[in-house]
Amino acid sequence: MKRAYNFNAGPAALPLEVLQQAQEQFVEYQGAGMSIMEMSHRSALYEQVNNESQALMRELFGIPDNYHVLFLQGGASQQFAMIPMNLLRPGRVGAYVKTGAWADKALKESKFVGETVIAASSENDKYMRMPNVNDFIVPDNAAYLHMTSNETIGGVQFQEFPTNLGNVPLVADMSSDILSRPIDISKFGLIYAGAQKNLGPSGVTVVIVRDDLVQESPKDIPAIFRYDTHAKNSSLYNTPPSFSVYMVNLVLKWIKSNGGVAAMEQINRDKTKLIYDAIDQSNGFYIGCAHPDSRSLMNITFRIQSEELEKQFVKESEQNGFVGLKGHRDVGGLRASTYNAVPHESCKALAEFMADFQRRNG
Known part of the structure; x- marks a missing residue:
């Protein structure tokens, strides 16, 4: 078998070893007499996959105990809306760093929920250069500062993150570069990433969110869109994208085995x-x-x-x-x-x- 040289932007390449392992376990998983796609998400076998995947994320990414690891659906695009729905309050603003197509989409979604401001922009550079993190202008009433760590379309990436935000939570879309380099998670209030670029197949989105932000989830939005709903239920509030989570599990093990x-x-x-x-x-x-x-x-x-x-x-x-x-x-x-x-x-x-x-x- 000759494998293609796969440079797709997403869905993207998966490790050959992971695909081969999934192939071996596809019809029957762990002696259950069925595929993992066929079994209940309430079963002990699937809960083990779910819990192990969260633990591996914590271990590999150095996630502190006061953060939740959630496996959600809807892609990063749904997080563009969920973030302001959960974090943006009357009298506060969502601050955004405008660095390209994905940052702009997140900004546009937030405007349906509340007031926004642009803390920095590289539009004058045609989005071919990231703004200096020391030049961000973040208002005192900012509910959060949103960044896109890597812009897939432009091919630009932040080399560092701001450290002078005070009590303003830093929120980052890391869909394109999560687990590609070590990050100090304690600098962030929330990190999210669609899996289909660097974590696994499409269908699951990882959200890493600090306890205090989960506790602030408003009670006047539908339960499915509240972070506290998913945190309380260990990402099993509704039927999860079980096969995608399983594939993320295998990718995380592959990363661990490779150092x-x-x-x-x-x-x-x-x-x-x-x-x-x-x-x-x-x-x-x-x-x-x-x-x-x-x-x-x-x-x-x-x-x-x-x-x-x-x-x-x-x-x-x-x-x-x-x-x-x-x-x-x-x-x-x-x-x-x-x-x-x-x-x-x-x-x-x-x-x-x-x-x-x-x-x-x-």
Whole structure:
């Protein structure tokens, strides 16, 4: 079997070992006589998967005891609404850092719930550079400050997070880069991430939320949208996306077996360097989109001198087994998403293809 060089932005690559293990357990899980997709989410076997997955998240990401780990549905897009529904109160504002398409979508959703302000924006830089965290302007009545740690479309990533927010909770969408590098969780009030980029398949969203924010869940919104509902029920209030949670469980075990999050960061730096070097050493044939100080380890965006050459690049790359290198439809260009599960060999193959394409077309 020849595996594709999968650079899809999401749903994205999964570790081959994880897929093979899931294949082995697909028809019958742990001697139950059925697949995990067929069993009750109230069963002891599934509760074990649920609890173990939460424990693994805590262990790998260094999550303190005063935080809940929730497995929810609706993707990060549902969190765009749930966050202001749970945290934004009359007389308070939701502060947002506007860094690209996903941050903008979160901001737009919050406006349906309450008042918002923009604490910082990189719109003038065409979202190709992250704002300096020391330049954020956060009002005293902010209910929270929302950031998108990595913008998948633009290929930009925050290299650090603010530490001078006082009592204002920091909220972060980490859908694209969760578990790709160590993070001090205590700096955050809430972190959320759709699983389909760096944690597993689509269908489940991880929310890491501090106790005090859970306790503040208002009682005048539907129960399904309240964090305290899911925290009290250990993410089993309603039928969970059980197979997706199971797959996240396997991915977490894979990360642990490969040295944990710190090891993932070094692997990611080594493999993405191959592609960034191909861009930087091309004498202008390839043009990196993101400013060097904001470059993402998860999504590498670049252009070629003409759109015709870009189309040719995509066509030839597909003929050579590469998948997902066409840029997002809103911005065009080219993009390679290099999440944890994308192997070093795929990045090496892409760098070699880029060099060969340049030799033939430069």
